[in-house]
Amino acid sequence: MLELSNVTSYYGKTPIIQNISFTLEKGQCLCVLGRNGVGKTTLLQxxxxxxxxxxxxxxxxxSDYSKKPTHIRxxxxxxxVPQGRRILGKFSxxxxxxxxxxxxxxxxxxxxxxxLKLFPYLAENLDKRAGLLSGGQQQQLAVARALATDPLVLLLDEPTEGIQPNIVEDIQNTLHHLNKDMGMTLILTEQHIKIAKQLADMFIIMDIGKAVAQGPIDQLTDELVHEHLTI
Amino acid sequence: MSVHDFWTPFSLYPFLNSLFIGISLASIFFIAALGLTIIYGAMGVINMAHGEFIMLGAYTTYVFQQFLGFPFLLCLPVAFIMLAIFGLIVERGLIRTLYQRPLDTLLATWGLSLILIQTIRLIFGGEPKYVGVPGWLDFQIEANFIHLSGVRLFIIIFAVIIGAVTWFLMYKTTMGIRIRAVMQDKEMAASFGIDSNRIYSITFAYGAGLAGVAGALFGALKTLFPDMGAGYIVEAFLVVVVGGIGLVGSMFSAGILGELSSIFSYFTNDTFARFILFTLIVVFLRFRPQGLISEGATRR
Known part of the structure; x- marks a missing residue:
């Protein structure tokens, strides 16, 4: 479904992430973990x-898409679903x-x-200006917008960041439904280990732009969490 | 010079007529600025050759009318199509290589404007040319306080029509959603399958086409000179900086500027009216640099 092999990415001439490799099959969920600023968002970008x-x-x-622009991918x-949602606030x-x-x-x-079935609030407020939605509603909209692409692989960058707890649970349930019931392939970056363990089949831990540990989610040990993820 | 030479006292009918002239001025401002604001809003490109695109529209009308016998009404879509094609060539050949380099774009389009002026001067000479006004526009409205020529009335009606058509394209079609998405967030637009380069080409061509129509209309109002675009570009920029990025802002801005210009001219004279207007714009931009209504992400 999605295969990355020795991917190094640059802003200008500076490498930001280096030699990332993984293969993701249909219906799998990969969770990218790491402290702030280690390159999780850059990996999705x-x-x-x-x-x-x-x-x-x-x-x-x-098919190789290494040289293809964003709209082709x-x-x-x-x-x-980007970090900070980036819904178009002036659009309905x-x-x-x-x-x-x-x-x-x-x-x-x-x-x-x-x-619309997944997000009833959005279905009832289709003509509302998106910029007027709450943070959680905007996150739902960002997920709905990404699902409207009918994706093979859904990339979610910190989907629960800055969202109130009851909406976090809704989003978590939605992702679980998409992955486990509908067989959608997911990649998500996440700070919450608990959410990662509930959703993911595989994990990657990143540190300073490199994958320092990766494998099936049952290999995400407390030692790894303590070494790479606790502050 | 006494105050009375400079200051016209208030009188109801002439003042109401000046308000009506203000509508006419506003329609000209709006038509001149529409293409510029669409290109600037969607692409962040300040097209210094916009005035010369208007001039090319006027000369296109002149050529098709004088040498090919096209009626004036048919010259309007012809000017649109010819300038849209020209705009497409300019975007593909020149502008596309300069995205993310606004100063270079400014210089390149300014250079293009000089080339266009000289090219037209070489082909048609420096003497004035005229676009023939059709007989059905050759009338004057003289009723109570209103004194308005048929051509000016036609331009007012046409401004409403192209404003409405552009609004429909921008807000009621999927292409409009694509263009506005690129205006707000180019990366997100690309993330949802929108090819921003294609949108830029279409937008630039449409903006250039609108300039062509503006030229055709203005040709019926004034004489044609190779450097006639310089006057219109100033008006167009005023509308864009005051209105902000987007159609609605331009509409309001053109209306306000047209009326203020006409009112100040009524009480003083054209020169002093411009001085007051420019001063007010500077003060306005001091407090609201993004303009009246900005539909783009940020003022670039």
């Missing part, structure tokens, strides 16, 4: 093609979700009913 340049190989369903099946809820449909190859720009 690299997969989306949002950094200046990258070396190594990035394959989606066996999006059409290839990458859905993205409806327009934000329609934006997601532009990545679909079937040219269908109607609002996907599956997205």
């Amino acid at each position: 690299t997969i989306m093609g949002l950094t200046t340049s990258m070396t190594g190989s990035l394959k989606i369903n066996g 999006s059409h290839a099946g990458l859905g993205y 809820v409806r327009e934000n979700i329609v934006l997601g449909t532009f990545a679909r190859d079937d040219k269908d720009n109607t609002l996907p009913s599956s997205c």
